[in-house]
Amino acid sequence: MDDPSEQSLWRPLHDLLARMDAEIGQVYTDRQITGLKPTYVRELLQLHFKGPMTITELADAIGRTHSALSQKVSAMRAAGLVRTVPGADARSKQVTLTAKSKKLVDLLAAEWRATEAAIAELEAELPYPMSQVVQDVEQALARKSFHDRISEKLGNQQ
Numbered sequence: 001m002d003d004p005s006e007q008s009l010w011r012p013l014h015d016l017l018a019r020m021d022a023e024i025g026q027v028y029t030d031r032q033i034t035g036l037k038p039t040y041v042r043e044l045l046q047l048h049f050k051g052p053m054t055i056t057e058l059a060d061a062i063g064r065t066h067s068a069l070s071q072k073v074s075a076m077r078a079a080g081l082v083r084t085v086p087g088a089d090a091r092s093k094q095v096t097l098t099a100k101s102k103k104l105v106d107l108l109a110a111e112w113r114a115t116e117a118a119i120a121e122l123e124a125e126l127p128y129p130m131s132q133v134v135q136d137v138e139q140a141l142a143r144k145s146f147h148d149r150i151s152e153k154l155g156n157q158q
Helices: 011-030 038-050 055-062 066-078 099-125 130-143 146-154
Strands: 082-086 093-097
Touching: 011 038, 011 099, 038 055, 038 066, 038 082, 038 093, 038 099, 055 066, 055 093, 066 082, 093 099, 099 130
Parallel strands: none
Antiparallel strands: 082 093
C-alpha cells in the first residue's frame, strides 16, 4: 500500500500560508523582537484595544476554542508577552499585556495594516483573489460541510 500522505491537494495551501507567516516573522526578527509569532498578533491587539479579558472572552473574540486559546496564552506567557491573574472566580484567568508587549502594539498595528495592504496588492496581481476563493469555499461548504464530504468518501470504512 502506498503512503497516501505523499499526495496532497491541501499541502500547497498549508505551505504557502506557512511561508507567508515566516516572512511576517522575519519582519519581527529584522527588528530584534524575540518571542513574537505572527499567530499571536491578533490576540495581542485585541487585548490592547479591548483591555484585559478572560481566556474564554479572548477565545470568543478570536473565534477559537477555550482549549486552543489556553495553550496559546501559555506560549505567549512563556514568551513574556502576556501575564495571567486570577479572574472573577477561581476557575477563570484574566489575560493582560506585559510591558514588553505594550511597547510593541504600535508596531503590531502598523504591521497588521501593512500586511493587509500587501495582501491587497498581491490580490490585485491575481486573476482570482484569495479572498474570493475563501468566500467561494465557504459558500460550497454551506451547501455541504467538509465533514459530510469526507464521511461520504469514507463510506463504510471504519
